[in-house]
Amino acid sequence: MADTTAQQISDTFRGTARGIEARTIPAFVAGEELADLADSDPRIVVLTADLAHANRTIDFAARHPERFFNVGVAEQNMVSIAAGLASTGLVPFAATFAAYLALLACEQIRTDCAYTGMPVRLLAHHSGMSLGYYGTSHHALEDLGIMRSIAELTVVCAADANELRAILRRSLDRPGPMYIRLGRGRDADVYPDVPALEIGKAIRLREGGDLTIIATGSEVRASLDAAEGLAADGVEARVVDMHTVDPLDRDEVLAAAEETGAILTVEEHNVTGGLGSAVAETLADAGARATLRRHGIHDVHVVLGPPAALYNRYRLDAVGVEAVAREVIGSHG
Amino acid sequence: MSTSSKYPPRGTPEREQLVERLRDRAKFVRLETVRLTRIAGAGHYTSTFSAAELFAALYYAELRYRPDEPDWPDRDRFVLSKGHAAIGLYPVLADVGFFDGALLDDYTRLDSSFGDHPDMRKIDGIDFSSGSLGHGLSVSVGMALGARVQGRPFRVYCMMGDGELAEGQIWEAAMAARQFELGALVGIVDRNHLSIDGDTESVMGVEPLAARFESFGWKVFQIDGHDLDEILDVFDALETAAVGPPQVVIADTVKGRGVRRMEGDREWHVGNLQGTDYDDVIAEIECGLQPLAAGGADG
Numbered sequence: 131m132a133d134t135t136a137q138q139i140s141d142t143f144r145g146t147a148r149g150i151e152a153r154t155i156p157a158f159v160a161g162e163e164l165a166d167l168a169d170s171d172p173r174i175v176v177l178t179a180d181l182a183h184a185n186r187t188i189d190f191a192a193r194h195p196e197r198f199f200n201v202g203v204a205e206q207n208m209v210s211i212a213a214g215l216a217s218t219g220l221v222p223f224a225a226t227f228a229a230y231l232a233l234l235a236c237e238q239i240r241t242d243c244a245y246t247g248m249p250v251r252l253l254a255h256h257s258g259m260s261l262g263y264y265g266t267s268h269h270a271l272e273d274l275g276i277m278r279s280i281a282e283l284t285v286v287c288a289a290d291a292n293e294l295r296a297i298l299r300r301s302l303d304r305p306g307p308m309y310i311r312l313g314r315g316r317d318a319d320v321y322p323d324v325p326a327l328e329i330g331k332a333i334r335l336r337e338g339g340d341l342t343i344i345a346t347g348s349e350v351r352a353s354l355d356a357a358e359g360l361a362a363d364g365v366e367a368r369v370v371d372m373h374t375v376d377p378l379d380r381d382e383v384l385a386a387a388e389e390t391g392a393i394l395t396v397e398e399h400n401v402t403g404g405l406g407s408a409v410a411e412t413l414a415d416a417g418a419r420a421t422l423r424r425h426g427i428h429d430v431h432v433v434l435g436p437p438a439a440l441y442n443r444y445r446l447d448a449v450g451v452e453a454v455a456r457e458v459i460g461s462h463g
Numbered sequence: 464m465s466t467s468s469k470y471p472p473r474g475t476p477e478r479e480q481l482v483e484r485l486r487d488r489a490k491f492v493r494l495e496t497v498r499l500t501r502i503a504g505a506g507h508y509t510s511t512f513s514a515a516e517l518f519a520a521l522y523y524a525e526l527r528y529r530p531d532e533p534d535w536p537d538r539d540r541f542v543l544s545k546g547h548a549a550i551g552l553y554p555v556l557a558d559v560g561f562f563d564g565a566l567l568d569d570y571t572r573l574d575s576s577f578g579d580h581p582d583m584r585k586i587d588g589i590d591f592s593s594g595s596l597g598h599g600l601s602v603s604v605g606m607a608l609g610a611r612v613q614g615r616p617f618r619v620y621c622m623m624g625d626g627e628l629a630e631g632q633i634w635e636a637a638m639a640a641r642q643f644e645l646g647a648l649v650g651i652v653d654r655n656h657l658s659i660d661g662d663t664e665s666v667m668g669v670e671p672l673a674a675r676f677e678s679f680g681w682k683v684f685q686i687d688g689h690d691l692d693e694i695l696d697v698f699d700a701l702e703t704a705a706v707g708p709p710q711v712v713i714a715d716t717v718k719g720r721g722v723r724r725m726e727g728d729r730e731w732h733v734g735n736l737q738g739t740d741y742d743d744v745i746a747e748i749e750c751g752l753q754p755l756a757a758g759g760a761d762g
Contacts, residue, residue, distance in 0.1 A: 172613075175608075175612060196612065197612055199608060199643070201635075201639055202638070202639075202642075204632075204635040204638070204639070206601070206632050206635065207601045207604075207632055207635035207636055210601030210602050210605065210636070211601050211602070211604050211605035211608065211636075211639065212605060213602055213605060214591070214601065214602035214603060214604060214605020214606040214607075214608070214609065215605040215606070215608055215609045215612075216605070217540075217583075217590070217591055217602070217605070217606060218536070218605075218606055218609025218610065218613065218615070219536065219609070219613065220609055220612060222605075238598065238601075241592070241594070241595045241598065242598055242601075245582075245592055246583055246584065246591065246592050247584055
């Protein structure tokens, strides 16, 4: 009976209870991947703030208990402790909800990690509105804008489990701090295998000459699916996984402008300050001519609902992205 | 009490020699603070004067470090959580050999490495950047955990201001230090009784401070923070086991100590001496600490 109730709650949370199709559910892999990496890299330590089960850092704790620190519900403390650990030569990964890393612990990230150049890796999970009906207190629709404005901080978004693995591996030899934005750990697959990923270099997932969809994180899968829908009508959209939001891959943005003439940015984030803003700034600075549409949340606190229903409402699922892309094609054509 | 003494016992010539040396270095801290403040045009005299004896005892007696190897992995760490007292720390770091003291002649000038708050990326001997109050104890917790993870023997000393204790993060760190049993972590509170707007107890009270730390599971020592014998004694008394309760030294001090016009006066938190006042203050500091004015400085 208890199991049934838990399943019902889980289904409701995912949106399946109302007949909305759930995404596939790869497990949260950060804990396991870091545990593997830590087998051969003694610098790796992991911290969390009372979310070891939710973010699966407990998988790391099980294998490397002496290198795992749960600081309780104290996110600011966690970030500063991570900075102190890093100052002794370690590479700390600090994991908690994106809202509490980027907003609550923002100043600790700026002052203790970025200003000091400490190689702290901030694993910001449950970003965007992936916590659904938990509400705005638990949403992070501003984090990219905030983190992007901090100097000498790398900002990366993982689209799925395999891309997260790639980012974690590449993070080990990168100097300075990184903000690594993750979804809910239930994101549909984009990469069947761990991609050959280079921080700061976008991955072109699909070729097309009519439009470029530049997406990041959770919106990469939706954008790929949207491109398939467009293709059925003969519209060929290029799809770019802009996993690194800062430093942005300027060349890829300018190539999109020159070669496709129209760009749609898609992000689970406020259109102010995030990926769309970064692309707009890049185009403006270069004097590039292109139609640009920034798609995301348009400066509102979103309504309550299960995540899948919210993606549907705000046109951030595949159907929604496809519809927005058609508007762009219409205005551009 | 620890079984072996690091310092010569009281009453011996060696001890008197050591204390005299530290007294001289505390005077040096005050004189340099006055000199550098004149270069900057304003500075935190009083927050530095309250910590002068502590700085001297730490860097000329207690801490283990190698000026010619500033990144020595086993060095003791010192985190100046009250970063606004950096003006008193820089001259010490130069004096013990981390860098050329002449660099301080451009203190706060354009492109100087030395600002009002310390930057670890620019200054050898600074173990962590500070300035934003309330962070240092958390950073120190991280350093002590780093020592444990890597099996290194160093200790971490974190100096906090008393006004700073109103920052909630301090108490998050205090909980964590106890939870992780960081015996290698030593907190030092420069209890000078004044924050910017006045007496801490009228702005945001920190008392009963010792009981508060004790209730967080810390071992607490209380001393006169201007009495070098008491400072050396408390450093001798610190437990040395890396696993155990964290320890805090609450050093009762006087903000502005050593310059009568500044003692216990909140107006001097940031200031700049002018004209003959400058010379008078230099002369006063040269005379060493005098008894406090009648009625005490801070009531």
